[in-house]
Amino acid sequence: MKKFKKSPLQRKGALQEIKSHQWKIRFLRKERESGRVLLSFAGEEDETILNVDFHYAQANVDGCVLSIGDCAYIKGEGRKKHIGRILEFFRTTQGEDYFRVQWYFRVEDTVIKEAATFHDEKRIFYSTMMNDNLLDCILSKVHVAEIPLAVGLEPDTIPPADFYYDMEYSVEYSTFHNLQTDNSYKIDDSHSLQPVEGFHAPITATHLEVFSGSGPLKSELALLDLYSGCGGMSTGLGIGAKVSSIDVVTRWAVDLEKSACDSLKLNHPETQVRNESAEDFLELLKRWKQLCESYIFNDLKNPPEDGPDNQIEGESNETSKLANEDPDGEYEVSCLVDICYGDPNETGKHGLHFKVRWKGYGPDEDTWEPFEGLSNCQERIQDFVRNGLRSKILPLPGHVDVICGGPPCQGISGYNRYRNVEDPLTDERNQQIVVFMDIVEFLKPKFVLMENVVDILRLDGASLGRYALSRLVHMKYQARLGTIAAGCYGLPQFRLRVFIWGALPSERLPPFPLPTHDVVVRYWPPPEFERNTVAYDEGQPRKLEEAVFLRDAISDLPAVTNHESREKMAYDKPPGTDFQRYIRLSKEEMMGSTPIQVTEAKEQMLYDHRPYHLNEDNYLRVCQVPHRKGANFRDLPGVIVGDDNVVHRDTTKDTFVLPSGGPIVPDCVFTFEKGKSKRPFARLWWDETVPTVLTFPHHRSQAILHPEQDRVLTVRECARLQGFPDFYRFCGTIKERYCQIGNAVAIPVGKALGYTLGMTFQNLCGDEPLLTLPSNFSFLQPLKDEIVVLRN
Numbered sequence: 117m118k119k120f121k122k123s124p125l126q127r128k129g130a131l132q133e134i135k136s137h138q139w140k141i142r143f144l145r146k147e148r149e150s151g152r153v154l155l156s157f158a159g160e161e162d163e164t165i166l167n168v169d170f171h172y173a174q175a176n177v178d179g180c181v182l183s184i185g186d187c188a189y190i191k192g193e194g195r196k197k198h199i200g201r202i203l204e205f206f207r208t209t210q211g212e213d214y215f216r217v218q219w220y221f222r223v224e225d226t227v228i229k230e231a232a233t234f235h236d237e238k239r240i241f242y243s244t245m246m247n248d249n250l251l252d253c254i255l256s257k258v259h260v261a262e263i264p265l266a267v268g269l270e271p272d273t274i275p276p277a278d279f280y281y282d283m284e285y286s287v288e289y290s291t292f293h294n295l296q297t298d299n300s301y302k303i304d305d306s307h308s309l310q311p312v313e314g315f316h317a318p319i320t321a322t323h324l325e326v327f328s329g330s331g332p333l334k335s336e337l338a339l340l341d342l343y344s345g346c347g348g349m350s351t352g353l354g355i356g357a358k359v360s361s362i363d364v365v366t367r368w369a370v371d372l373e374k375s376a377c378d379s380l381k382l383n384h385p386e387t388q389v390r391n392e393s394a395e396d397f398l399e400l401l402k403r404w405k406q407l408c409e410s411y412i413f414n415d416l417k418n419p420p421e422d423g424p425d426n427q428i429e430g431e432s433n434e435t436s437k438l439a440n441e442d443p444d445g446e447y448e449v450s451c452l453v454d455i456c457y458g459d460p461n462e463t464g465k466h467g468l469h470f471k472v473r474w475k476g477y478g479p480d481e482d483t484w485e486p487f488e489g490l491s492n493c494q495e496r497i498q499d500f501v502r503n504g505l506r507s508k509i510l511p512l513p514g515h516v517d518v519i520c521g522g523p524p525c526q527g528i529s530g531y532n533r534y535r536n537v538e539d540p541l542t543d544e545r546n547q548q549i550v551v552f553m554d555i556v557e558f559l560k561p562k563f564v565l566m567e568n569v570v571d572i573l574r575l576d577g578a579s580l581g582r583y584a585l586s587r588l589v590h591m592k593y594q595a596r597l598g599t600i601a602a603g604c605y606g607l608p609q610f611r612l613r614v615f616i617w618g619a620l621p622s623e624r625l626p627p628f629p630l631p632t633h634d635v636v637v638r639y640w641p642p643p644e645f646e647r648n649t650v651a652y653d654e655g656q657p658r659k660l661e662e663a664v665f666l667r668d669a670i671s672d673l674p675a676v677t678n679h680e681s682r683e684k685m686a687y688d689k690p691p692g693t694d695f696q697r698y699i700r701l702s703k704e705e706m707m708g709s710t711p712i713q714v715t716e717a718k719e720q721m722l723y724d725h726r727p728y729h730l731n732e733d734n735y736l737r738v739c740q741v742p743h744r745k746g747a748n749f750r751d752l753p754g755v756i757v758g759d760d761n762v763v764h765r766d767t768t769k770d771t772f773v774l775p776s777g778g779p780i781v782p783d784c785v786f787t788f789e790k791g792k793s794k795r796p797f798a799r800l801w802w803d804e805t806v807p808t809v810l811t812f813p814h815h816r817s818q819a820i821l822h823p824e825q826d827r828v829l830t831v832r833e834c835a836r837l838q839g840f841p842d843f844y845r846f847c848g849t850i851k852e853r854y855c856q857i858g859n860a861v862a863i864p865v866g867k868a869l870g871y872t873l874g875m876t877f878q879n880l881c882g883d884e885p886l887l888t889l890p891s892n893f894s895f896l897q898p899l900k901d902e903i904v905v906l907r908n
Contacts, residue, residue, distance in 0.1 A: 165206075186201070221240060221285045238277075341392065354366065355870060356872075370397045451499070566584055600613055603635040608806055664804050668713055673832065676726060682726065730827070733778050746794075
């Protein structure tokens with residue numbers, strides 16, 4: 117290391133001044149306690165070196181002069197070259213030469229890792245991670261440029277440099293977020309980077325809109341719910357955002373299951389619900405954009421002639437005789453009433469179709485006709501597109517503020533015995549994550565929220581979770597990943613799920629909501645994702661409510677039998693807990709459009725409180741399971757439990773049989789999980805938290821029996837365990853209703869995330885990854901009007 121005598125800063129007196137001010141912590145006595153523990157590049161703990169003799173402003177490394185603030189290649193393991201910015205040069209009292217570095221991350225150095233294949237190799241990520249290294253680790257100087265984070269930035273606009281960065285990466289919650297530029301930081305006395313007081317972030321397009329006098333930001337966000345199911349995630353987001361004084365309105369929803377679409381439409385009649393695959397929906401969005409450009413934005417006065425140059429991309433030039441407006445024909449088009457991309461007539465060919473209302477015929481005679489067969493109906497098409505654009509039957513890029521969804525995960529779920537554990541992204545059952553991101557890329561919403569099972573962080577080195585983050589970051593979205601337990605937000609169900617937030621550069625990145633209830637998170641994630649579990653740090657001050665148990669959720673519901681078939685019934689007792697009082701609110705009360713009303717004899721009906729009917733043999737088996745905590749099939753006669761906790765049939769006695777002749781203990785329970793499980797024919801108990809509500813009450817493989825009644829939990833009881841309000845109704849068969857509930861995002865989790873979204877959109881929270889929810893948040897309604905008491 118070389119001291120340059122030409123600069124006055126190299127004189128020893130000046131160095132003494134630096135010692136006592138800028139790097140004060142370096143000169144504490146060595147005998148004192150060791151300094152702050154920092155994280156090095158690789159993530160291991162790194163102790164700040166304290167026994168420093170003096171500092172230098174420059175260093176000569178193999179003939180190359182480097183100054184404080186320069187960037188350099190730094191030696192890593194093997195031939196790996198890391199990139200960092202030099203913050204200090206110093207020599208210890210033992211005469212060793214060191215430098216302190218602030219690291220940059222290549223995309224493959226972040227949590228994205230192997231999923232970085234389609235990223236620009238020159239793009240790196242800023243970080244505030246620092247540590248001390250021997251001077252010999254510096255290899256050479258490197259040129260790093262900062263550029264603005266912008267969606268759709270062309271490569272030729274990037275300044276010439278070895279590398280560039282436009283985003284910061286933080287290990288906490290695997291966060292990629294907007295930069296606070298380099299000159300917004302200073303090094304404080306504890307040798308950590310701190311924002312410079314008075315520094316202002318760059319002006320964004322959002323700010324310019326406000327500055328231009330166009331009025332305050334809108335208080336309504338339009339939401340598209342992909343893979344919507346019955347609408348659990350979007351419903352929760354809407355309830356939570358309303359508490360923050362923002363309306364998140366579900367304008368569009370898409371799901372492949374018809375019964376789930378029917379449920380969503382029943383509860384959200386204002387939503388455009390489409391029963392189709394996400395792939396077909398994406399193609400429809402592209403064709404809809406082309407239709408709007410051709411028939412509206414270009415303001416065509418003359419219809420396009422039937423020719424290859426005037427067709428929508430991808431459509432053939434075939435003509436449907438049925439659809440032609442022939443005055444001598446039998447049919448004449450009255451109007452077009454709907455649009456889809458797919459194969460509604462089951463011809464084996466996908467394409468763009470319109471639903472045609474025929475002149476002189478009613479809706480029951482509507483037919484789906486291919487677009488290419490309507491070449492003589494240009495005015496009808498233009499009318500449909502004009503009206504559809506006005507009513508936003510389909511979103512265009514820029515129309516959607518929020519996209520949420522949980523791409524189906526059958527290919528990776530822990531309940532799938534045939535999953536592809538080696539390369540799950542090639543499994544077509546997991547391709548919906550790709551489609552989800554393709555839709556995000558096309559529509560470019562302000563915010564994205566993706567949900568999935570924790571196995572996206574467990575299988576194949578977390579390749580699916582890494583891919584989801586990688587796509588967002590590649591599209592220049594800010595992103596962060598967190599693992600959330602539903603029980604931490606006021607549910608008697610543990611239910612662990614992964615959530616990924618995304619936000620455009622013009623928006624703040626929403627935080628995750630800190631838990632509100634005292635529930636122990638029983639989860640052992642891969643080491644790389646230990647810091648992604650949404651929870652308080654050990655020793656961090658907290659004020660949590662007591663955990664909610666099964667009794668708190670369902671003890672007020674009427675007793676029903678295994679054979680219950682009523683669609684609705686009256687409540688036979690008042691609510692006994694805060695959970696029950698809240699879950700029984702009307703839609704208007706819960707959403708804050710009317711004050712809470714209390715009557716002495718309020719008429720209110722309960723829906724979906726009926727169970728899946730067990731067959732006679734299984735019903736008789738359930739009747740034999742004792743009504744006590746921990747009871748299961750092991751309490752049935754003829755079962756022996758060995759010292760190894762494995763169950764066996766008692767062969768010394770005659771097999772106990774049912775009237776049908778079958779054994780009272782079925783053979784399957786002796787082989788399930790090698791005879792060690794206690795879940796078959798198991799009762800839940802009042803003071804317990806349910807592990808996870810699944811898509812069907814499999815009494816032979818899960819604890820799902822009511823504590824005191826001889827049946828499985830009803831549809832409504834499972835809905836309550838997911839936080840669905842009692843006003844929320846379900847369509848389809850009993851099996852389909854269980855499935856909708858089991859697939860849904862728990863409403864209280866969606867509510868907490870919706871609140872953080874609303875607060876973020878209003879700039880009412882900071883840039884921290886976690887947000888503390890208001891007191892008693894689980895039962896908060898948007899309006900706190902005085903309760904109106906009505907008397908009959």
